[in-house]
Amino acid sequence: MPASHVANSSRTLFLRVCSIVALGASFSIGLAQQPLRTLIVGVDHRQTTSLNGPWHYLIEQPPARELYDDQGNVRDSGYAQNTRPNISTGPHNSEYDFYAAPTLKVPGDWNSQDPTLFRFEGVVWYQREFQFQPKPGSRTFLHVGAANYRSFVWVNGKRICQHEGGFTPFDCEVTAAAHAGTNAVVIAVDSTRHKDDIPTVSYDWFNYGGITRDVSLVTVPDHFIDDYDVHLQHGNVFSEKAARTLSGYVHVQDATAGTSVTIRIPEAGVNKTVTTDANGRAEFTADASSLTLWSPASPKLYRVSLASGSDEVADEIGFRDLRVDGTKILLNGKPVFLQGANVHAEAPLRGGRVNTDEDVKNLFGMLHDLHANFARLCHYPHDERMERYADRDGIMLWSEIPLWQRISFDKSDVYDKAVVMLHEMIRRDRNKASVIFWSVSNETPNNPTRTKFLTDLANEARRTDPTRLITSALIGPKVSEDQIRQEDPLMQALDVVGQNEYIGWYEGQPEEADRKVWTFAVNKPVIFSEFGAEAKIGNHGGDHDRWTEEQEANVYEHQFAMMRKIPQVRGVTPWVLMDFRSTTRNIPKLQDGYNRKGLFSEKMEKKKAFEVVRKAYEGHTIGKAE
Template sequence: THFALVMAFAVSATGSMLVAQTPLRTLLVGVDHRKSISLNGPWHYLVEQPPARELYDEKGNIRDNGYALNTHPNISSGPHNSEYDFSTAPTMKIPGDWNTQDPTLFHFEGVVWFQRDFQFQPTPATRTFFHVGAANYRSVVWVNGKRLCNHEGGFTPYDCDATSLLKPGNNFVVIAVDSTRHQDDIPSVNYDWFNYGGITRDVSLVTVPSEFIDDYDVHLKRGASFSAADANTVSGYVHVEGAGEGRSVTVRIPEANASTTAVTDGNGKAMFEVKVNGLQLWSPGSPKLYKVELQAGTDALTDDIGFRDIRVDGTRILLNGKAIALQGANMHAEAPIRGGRTNTDEDVKNVFSMLHQIHANFVRLAHYPHDERMVRQADREGLMVWSEIPLWQRISFSKQEVYDKAVVMLHEMIRRDRNKAAIIFWSVSNETPNNADRTRFLTALANEARHEDQTRLITSALIGPRVSEDRIMQEDPLMDALDVVGQNQYIGWYEGTAEDADRKTWILPQKPFIMSEFGAEAKFGNHGGPHDRWTEEQQVNVLQHQFAMIRKIPQMRGVTPWVLMDFRSSTRNIPKLQDGYNRKGLFSEKMEKKMSVPLVVKTYTEDPAVKP
């Protein structure tokens, strides 16, 4: 059904544009709100050096007769051809990247095999999905020695129907994860963050009835304009996988005494609309979430959902009809203090404590979707979010297969999080080169996002134009495809001095802009004058002049310094200063406050650089 949707869009709206050609598979929405069997915990692992002949044959095709079989050699008698054994192999914690768990794997890029046993009791007339929150970058799953599925993309979830492979009692699962980078991947071979490999987010088994709710979209009904008085209707769809036409679906919001029934169409999709008297809208000051109960046949699910309206009016951004200014920071999915990928409640708590300290009402989750916990927390706390797919700088924009991957990633991101009010922007890319192939690619992708979700704004972070004069004119044609434009620039760090910012005049189209990146590196505890590189004083100086410059740009509605916290990057190799970290954080990787924090706080609370 989702496939049909993409194709329909292609015919009606893209014209000669790129058209996605990969069918989208079932993805369970709201897994964290379903009963499931967690497979988190210790998994056995074995490492394969490239070219990883247990995973790939000479032609690069995936093999199913290698480690996937999980056989045990009889070590006391020979000869034996299979020389591996998961049962006596060491374990590591899943979810977790391998780099921070095994010192010998810190720089490892390649294939690591994971295995665990689990108990299972099949129930008749149900389907059981193997759910992986994220595995970076390619992963292949076998259950009881049989291939279940493959997935590409390191930051979005996938679900595979394991029903026919599971048996009562003892079962085992093997997952091979390959973190090797390739030119035609998303991201491509080169990027400024750390290539943490492994099964980096929750893994579980989810059992549902044979007809079940896989996907739903519950949002404040969107009209041509917003009026507070009329903001009392919730609409959307519930998709029932396995169902045909005529199944009834119930949507209930008990707290508001609202309930409605809708009926599926031939694709299993039931569109609904329900009036909610006294509906309280979600906003940062009042992040109201409702328990929304969905039911279809014997399947039921309750999610926590907020309702709000976000739109653009000229150069302003309106939340529930009120103009807003966004103040916050960028953040990578880098776990504070312990390092590694963010994937626990504790990590989320730490990240939010830094966001609170700077009085943020907004965060750009760079440069890929983060753990679902982050977005749930943002929903609960009323923090607005920019969510992005990892189209970072140089991607193979001329290739259809790369476009297909991008569309799948975009849909996986949107589907996982579309019921979370906190997300106000979907970003299709970061700092891509301004050329025809890229503009065609990203314009099609932005349209795809807009078609899939009309309740959010589409953005992208642009870079350039590089200027020598004091006039900076942004004319990137990609802006035509965006509702809100992100602008990155590093005056005072990659170019010129902090003071150069004072003389710049920005000539921008009449759209809302976010100054989505700017900043300077400073090693925590390194002090000197305002022009001494790598010092906290210089970072303060750069940010100060940046804020002053931003304050003079009428279209600016948001500001996110790069970056909230120092993060690992394999391209940052200046000993003593970087030591493998990008140091543009307002906080160090141990959450130590640099001198820039008080400046940001003062700016955000007393003298904002952006106005609603």
């Protein structure tokens, strides 16, 4: 693995690596060619102009000749110019007309809105108009919560930015491209999969394409707060003094050295003014008169006001301490056992990507029915609404980037992309008290190249945010004997070990789990991060009849019996909370395009396994916090 991995990580924070394959040719947009790009934190707590709603759309069947030329370069002509055809006198305009085109709802994936696009993977062009009034001394950005997978943005025919990655936000400055009055924005979204993408060409969830999260215009002063971190001071040990001391930083974009920044938390008696350094960063430490620490039992949030010049951001932030002590996970100095479920960003009832308050409320309602205190948000960053709801609701979260299985771990540009995605996830959510784990991967092959890649990435996560715990979901060793020892060297880089296994479904019979004796080569906390079996709701039979609710429930009974005997277990997340779409699940009448391992159906119907898990969680009978 190239030694440049770590050295390059800081310079890639606001840079994109974009590998495009089109028309049979490969083209790479290198780091040096990409413009610096701002990523604004806390957009959902600023005054914005929503651009949600109907957007006109046009479909490009592969090869996408309007987006890419014969060498794979992105074209700024054609659809990007948003012209209208002159049907009487010409000239031709590539023969398209956004204004006469149908509309898609934004946010929303195209697959669940247009039946002809249900399995479409390729390029869809979006267009809409917006009103703009320039204000002296201000800048305006187009904020996109997420679009899958590659996005290219033009305003009034001028390309203003591009982004790779389907699950993190990006901001495009429109100040210079927009004019007073009516303006038009065109966004080309390409969901085509490529080998060196993250995730890569094959994965076990549905490849929802489109602008899947909120879009808005954000107007800020010339010098504005784009990033901040406010947290409990994280010392070597947790103490009462540390529980009353806050620290962090505020970054002011384009600020000169000595610019004043004020941090106010009235309820905690904090009113602190500091100044920026030459890089626009103002670090601070502040004593709080008293703090109620955030926990599932008391999810206390404080109003935090950050101000510099004419800019001010008000956020709601909870304060808590996380660390490990041997095999214990400590929250605010006390051991905690995590009982939860894996959650995909699949909307209950209606289907498609999660992007509404109602979607989030439904998912958390199912978690509450289970008596869960924890959720693994798999296998990519979810809509920011999830973290906001968890902050208020007291549910602890695991958040991860989509390094899933067959990643090109031998390529430095793929590592660079992983670092960018990691930074974007952390930057967006580092002030969310509910997020307790950053995960760097799921089910990756155990070899030296992969281990170096993920160890470097885990260390980068730890440097970027030393206040949270780092984890990853491991596979192996192969479950064939009663003695099972996990020796994956990646565990050395983790604070908490995630272990996936499917005894009773992919391997052996459910009862075989009872005899298994697990040991781990590290003395660290272990979370059984995936386990379970598939069952179609309403399909009944015996305890060993596959695809029945009874067999799924039987698997859980024996899984829990096994886990109770493992001293290091500090959490469990069954796979999965709710059935979700996957193009790899194609057994008619049993799967019909769904992964059926849910405790709930996609219509929120409870399977028999739900009651097994609910009872165990309610009685706290699986494992101990210490």
